[in-house]
Amino acid sequence: MIQVDEALSISAENSTKMPIQKIQVHKALGYILAETVYSPIAMPPFRQSAMDGYAFIHSERHQYDVVDISQAGDHSNIKLNENEAVRIFTGAFVPHNADTVVMQEHVMANEKSILITRMPAQFANVRNKGEQIGPEDVAFEANTLITPAAIGFLACLGITEIEVFKKPKVAILVTGNELVKPGKKLPKGKIYESNSIMLQAALETIGIKKTKVHKVKDNLKATKKALKEILKENDIVLISGGISVGDYDFVKEALLENGVEELFYKINQKPGKPMFFGAKNETLVFALPGNPASSLTNFYVYVYPAIKNRMGFSDTHLPKLVRKLNSGFTNTSGKTLFLKALYDETHVTILDSQSSAMLNTFAIANCLLIVPHDVEMLKKGGLVKLLPID
Amino acid sequence: MIQVDEALSISAENSTKMPIQKIQVHKALGYILAETVYSPIAMPPFRQSAMDGYAFIHSERHQYDVVDISQAGDHSNIKLNENEAVRIFTGAFVPHNADTVVMQEHVMANEKSILITRMPAQFANVRNKGEQIGPEDVAFEANTLITPAAIGFLACLGITEIEVFKKPKVAILVTGNELVKPGKKLPKGKIYESNSIMLQAALETIGIKKTKVHKVKDNLKATKKALKEILKENDIVLISGGISVGDYDFVKEALLENGVEELFYKINQKPGKPMFFGAKNETLVFALPGNPASSLTNFYVYVYPAIKNRMGFSDTHLPKLVRKLNSGFTNTSGKTLFLKALYDETHVTILDSQSSAMLNTFAIANCLLIVPHDVEMLKKGGLVKLLPID
Incomplete structure (x- = not known):
């Protein structure tokens, strides 16, 4: 029997990072970036007005003829004379030789000309090309968590695909002859099986969706056979029930016979003592206690950080x-x-x-x-x- | 222009609870319970052993004949004599007149009999029927958040369906002729459209999945027509872009002409000032600023609590x-x-x-x-x- 701290460090040591995959940006929420991402463009891609107003060449002059209009999405090759201005809107292209935008609240205007009533400083209200980020600049370092803001930033740079660490494929194996599916009548001596649905929900809270549940009878042969396939196809295997000291617990034997190396068994804690942790190649096996609250406790304490480790998170444990x-x-x-x-x-x-x-x-x-x-x-x-x- | 606190209380007043729906327990993660749930059964449903060991009738006697075995899932009608014990496992049925379980570590045993080396107190290691909850007892009060633990508890009571507040159906409407889809070449004067994908991701973090995005041209007719259908089919409408003071912003007009009541427009804040909030019947409309960071700020400050209100949460704002x-x-x-x-x-x-x-x-x-x-x-x-x- 080992202490909680030892158990946590053994589990962390064995929770290797998953392989890298390409993923579309709009599906990448909650993944960890596996590459440094460089911006393919300057942002803004051109000099942009930060206001609705008028673009002009800054001078002592207060009166200008309005000769063109630039709304968001437009592009014009106009060259202004020093007595000319262009009606302009937020986000719109600032004509080449204009250097300043006056906001519309600070002019008197008719259709053909404006009188600036409050002169802005030269270069005011113009966002320079590449002010946020230049082409080939680092947009995100590797190991960044993809949040809604990160997705927005990648999209505004025109990036549609990134490399992230895969999410681990998780399976749940439920053993126990006493278990009956909720919704059915409960025979004497039986209880409803609730751990698999609870663990599926707990996995969903950290972005592991639609986890497959396998059910086997409480005997060595069935358990061994089921585990063979499950170990092949998954990165993390959660086993519910069947790992206490009872004569009818075949799980540990079935695991060892399938080539799973025991890394620890039983932890000096309450609840959650009878847990087995092992590995076969990169696949991790947590045989959780059958008691629901023990099972969920060990999910949060051990399984949660292991999954985060495998997904590439550096702060893998729940924040303390x-x-x-x-x-x-x-x-x-x-x-x-x-x-x-x-x-x-x-x-x-x-x-x-x-x-x-x-x-x-x-x-x-x-x-x-x-x-x-x-x-x-x-x-x-x-x-x-x-x-x-x- | 109103202050942030006023804007928040107007938005809260208008964010009514969604209608109630029946939902399967395994799909209910993150929903709020709309009914009080009573337990249909006693839990445990029978007297259960809390240990692997031997069940017997407590007495001064230390030696017992082992006459039967009770493993999890079994049910036996055996009546013990006072010199008899039953081999028993955790979670298994305790025979009717047995009152105590001794853990296996505290006996010496052969196949036919045991000698108790450390006598437990009477009633030790037996979980009484209904110890956790009795039939017709309250399992959860209305307005409880459905967590993984709640799902587990409902399942262990055999409950498969509950009544919750629906999640609101949300749509995103994007306006702006300057916007180009990421992945395409960026023409002069244009920028990539990133707000819809960012808002979809932000919605996903609070359980609103696969939000539909509608794109319209920057003109009154197109915007008005699109809004007519969108308002009919959704509970919350997010509009990105088109609500500043520019001459080319048709969104507000299109909203009012579609019968949306203006509840406020412009908030004394930075970023995020140019936001319109309105309602048509129960449907809420947030016309968010076009700037990405302003848009996301107002999502977290206003849209997030409104969605939580509608979902039935009582603590609707982000925790401060x-x-x-x-x-x-x-x-x-x-x-x-x-x-x-x-x-x-x-x-x-x-x-x-x-x-x-x-x-x-x-x-x-x-x-x-x-x-x-x-x-x-x-x-x-x-x-x-x-x-x-x-």
């Missing part, structure tokens, strides 16, 4: 926040505890029911409060660490 | 965080400023380039720092409010 504890807490277990809790901007409150079989407390929690195994007393008002899960 | 400012800042504009910034657990740093046409600063920001219109000086080390956008 520090808050003041609203009540004292005693930990005589010698284990690291992950307690369902509610935090706000300054404080954190431990929720009442912490059973590892219970999901309803989890559903109203917004964080897991971490009590290290070697800490026996948390004082009211003391600072504690937590993993936000909202 | 408070951080210490790493440098002084002067605001002589008299406007509310939204500055691209980076925050960590304690501090916030204002990023260098704040131009409203620039998205690359936005792409590396993780928050918008709010400088209220009536605040002229922010001191280094002082506390400031920010909207996280990460």
Whole structure:
């Protein structure tokens, strides 16, 4: 049995980056850039007006003849004389020898001429070509997260395709003869299977969609056979149930016989102790505890950072926040505890029911409060660490 | 022109809750529950062992004959005698008159009998029927957010369908003759259209997927015609471009002629001043500024909370965080400023380039720092409010 910190570093060491793929920019939200992206164009691509107004050659003169019009999207080769101005709109091309734009609120105008009532400084309201970025300049460094703003910036440079780290393909394997699909009648001794749907939802929150669920009977042969295919086709395999010490748990044996190397088994924590972590080539296997709240705890603590690692994130763990504890807490277990809790901007409150079989407390929690195994007393008002899960 | 706070309250008043729909639990992630959900069953549905071990009738006796086995999913009608025990596994049915489970680590066993080496207290390691929740008990109150844990809990109660508030149907209308689709060659005077793809991505981050984009030419007739259909079929309409004071901006006219009531136009803020907000029946219209960074700012400040309101969230605005400012800042504009910034657990740093046409600063920001219109000086080390956008 190992400590939580050891388990986390073993899992991080083995969570290699996924291969690189080309992807269309509009599908790249949430991916990590695997290349440095250079701008193919200057932005703005030409001198642009920053205002609705009139473009002219700056001078002492206040009166100008309006000789042309430049609206967004236009391009004109006009050369202004020093007594001439062009009606212009925000984002529009500024004629070649014009150097200044006066905003329309600062002129008196008729159809043919304007009188500038408040003279702007020379070069005012003109955005220079390449002011934001020049051609061949770096638009984004490798390892940048693709956010809505990043997608917008890439698109405004005309870029349609980038190289990112692939998202891992994840499969869920559910074992357990006691499990019945929700919606069916519940026979005596059975319970509803809820972990697969819960893990699918948890995966969806980090952009892993439509994860396939495989169900097998609680026996070595069926489990071994199912795992053979699943290990071949996936980058991360989550197994729900079947990994405690019971005589009827075949999962570990089936994993080892399929060539999965055991990296650790059992962690000194509560809930979530009976977890197996292994790897076959680059594929990672997390055999999660069967209890729903234990399973979800270990998803957030171990699976979430492993997926982020594989996707190329550098800050792979859930951000750890520090808050003041609203009540004292005693930990005589010698284990690291992950307690369902509610935090706000300054404080954190431990929720009442912490059973590892219970999901309803989890559903109203917004964080897991971490009590290290070697800490026996948390004082009211003391600072504690937590993993936000909202 | 109105202040930011007024604009936010007008938008909140008009953002009515969407109608209710039935939805399958596995598709309900991120929705808000529109009904109180009662448990149809007791959970656990029967007395369950919390350990791998042996079930027996608690007494002074240490030696028991092992007469049966109960693994998860089994159900047996066996009645134990007081010298008898049943081999049992975690989650399995506890035979009717057994009252205690001893964990297997605390017995010496052969195939036929056990010797308890450490006697547990009576009732130890037995989860009572309905210990988590009884039939007809409240599983979730209305207005609960459906998280992965909530989905798991609903599934473990056998619930497959719930009533939630619908997600609003959103459309994006893009106007502007200057706009060219990324991937094509950029003619003189034109720029690439990036706002629609950026807004689609921003919508995706709050669960609004596959938003349809409509493009129209910059003229009244085309805009009016397009809006007629779009207003009929959508709950929220985002319009990009065409709403500044230029002579070529037909959008406002087209909106009013389609029966959209103007609720406000122009906000005393930077960036993002030229925004129109209106409504036709329950459908909301946000005509966003054409500048990319202004557009995205107003998405986070106004559109995001309006969508959350309509989806049934009670905390509709982005959470406002408070951080210490790493440098002084002067605001002589008299406007509310939204500055691209980076925050960590304690501090916030204002990023260098704040131009409203620039998205690359936005792409590396993780928050918008709010400088209220009536605040002229922010001191280094002082506390400031920010909207996280990460």
